[in-house]
Amino acid sequence: MARMRVVNVTQTSATVECYGTGTPSKTRYWYFRCNNETLSEVNRSTSAQVTFYGLTPGTYYTAECRYGPDPDNPQYYGGSVSFITESVEYATSDYAS
Numbered sequence: 001m002a003r004m005r006v007v008n009v010t011q012t013s014a015t016v017e018c019y020g021t022g023t024p025s026k027t028r029y030w031y032f033r034c035n036n037e038t039l040s041e042v043n044r045s046t047s048a049q050v051t052f053y054g055l056t057p058g059t060y061y062t063a064e065c066r067y068g069p070d071p072d073n074p075q076y077y078g079g080s081v082s083f084i085t086e087s088v089e090y091a092t093s094d095y096a097s
Helices: none
Strands: 003-009 013-019 028-034 037-043 048-053 060-068 076-084
Touching (some): 003 060, 003 076, 013 028, 013 076, 028 048
Antiparallel strands (some): 003 013, 028 037, 060 076
């Protein structure tokens, strides 16, 4: 059974990983989707990781992963994970108007 986790989150990006899928006997095609964008990774590993850029600070997102041995049919669901990008901190003024 696969799982997903958030590896790193900034104000405008997030790195997510799908892992624990068992040792593949052939090349595995990974598809990650977040914010209406799909990123892919091809490897022969038990996990894959991608970074989504151009996200909005302080916003809630959900990413999901699918994978499989056929590039046209990622038949296995790898899970989903939700996260909030870091908020923008505004400097406060010491001056009163």
